[in-house]
Amino acid sequence: MDDLGYARSRADELGGRFCVTFVKGVDEREALARMGAYPDTVAERAGAELTGHAAALTADRWTLVIEPGGTAGSDHVLLEAVSRGTEAVSVLRDDTATPRFTYAVKGTTTVAFDPSFPSPEVTWGTDPGLLQHLMQAVGLREPAGEDEETWRDAEARSLVLAQRITGVRVPEGALERPRLSARIEPWFVGPARPADLLRPGPRFADLFAAAQAAPDECKRAVAVAEVRRLAGLLGVADTPGLAAALDDAARGAGRPVPVDSELGHHVRAWLEAGDEGLGLLTAALRGVLDRDAEVALRAALRPLRAGGSLFDLDEAREAVTASLRVSS
Incomplete structure (x- = not known):
């Protein structure tokens, strides 16, 4: 299956609201802790048990934190805290709001944009043009005309972009097997918004x-x-x-x-x-x-x-x- 088809399947699998945060060079416990995990809630969970929790899994040099129904990782202030001393990428899908892609490096947002309308004019960060070549390659671009539906598959294309940056995919059935998980609360790890x-x-x-x-x-x-x-x-x-x-x-x-x-x-x-x-x-x-x-x-x-x-x-x-x- 091609990358976009695979990412589309994973987005459908995770549902209409989720956030996937990729954190480089830390283990699962550390990734959850960086996102504000309550220590007394850290445990292995799967499927419906994950409601209200974030699950972590390791893939090569990165740890993925998946929030089924959650959005915490999409907050650039939290992601900056998570990325201190390393790198972090987040992909948000929310069918009731605006999707979001954010890439943070060493405590600073490098690139952030709305994947459904990734115009250079509204892409922001310390280096907003850094990912332009990759964005074009995966089909993340603003529409050339009113009838062009480039917003379709925005979240799936964002997952492909995250894959190009990290070298890892969201595994198939990622939440079906027990994963280390926790309730997370950004209040404890991020500064004032x-x-x-x-x-x-x-x-x-x-x-x-x-x-x-x-x-x-x-x-x-x-x-x-x-x-x-x-x-x-x-x-x-x-x-x-x-x-x-x-x-x-x-x-x-x-x-x-x-x-x-x-x-x-x-x-x-x-x-x-x-x-x-x-x-x-x-x-x-x-x-x-x-x-x-x-x-x-x-x-x-x-x-x-x-x-x-x-x-x-x-x-x-x-x-x-x-x-x-x-x-x-």
Whole structure:
């Protein structure tokens, strides 16, 4: 069977929503850990047992992490973390959204694009033209006219492109036999996402002006104070390990929360609760632990866009602006 036919069969086999991440030079446990595996969920599973889990398998010098029904590996921020010191490729199929192909090298996105419309104008990364010759060879190109359906087989062609880069195929029946697998949670291994940060806008003009004038130590102090305030409003300020983590952040010594720590177990519960307030807190916490004071502040202030039942938005915005001005 030709490469495209084989890839088409594998895409059909994996279904309408999946992500395959190729990680070079690491074993299965390490690949899962890099993607945020919960240590207590690592076990061999197959078939229906894999629902909600990611499965890992080794092929030559690469390990493939397959998420049936999942999308985590397609997040370029996570893939950059996964690729530190090595290379990683991800192929996403999602029939309800946009497919994605991403190639990251040593912590940086090199090439990323939508396989259904791989126009050079919307291909991005540090070297967006790097794969053009391979993309053309496997038929990944933008349509020459409105009636040309180059979007068909986009995911299958992406799998062929990944094969050309890695030299490995997704095995037939990859999930039918027991594979090392785990539940994965990117929160524990990746930095804050752009969507986690407060963005400038007319309503926040005074706040951003005050932040720009404030020194880093002031930004960190205000950021930590905001996360403490939010935790207090949610009734979780006394969570073991939280105060110590925020003390470190205030000194500019923040670090990721270990997944198997006491605080890590509480964060897991917050992430799984499906509560809007706790969701805002976890996003703010991840950002405030970043050693970049600007990221920490903007992450801590992101809940200001929510407001609602948690706090009065105008009052909170004015209080934060005043704190930044006084401290600077």
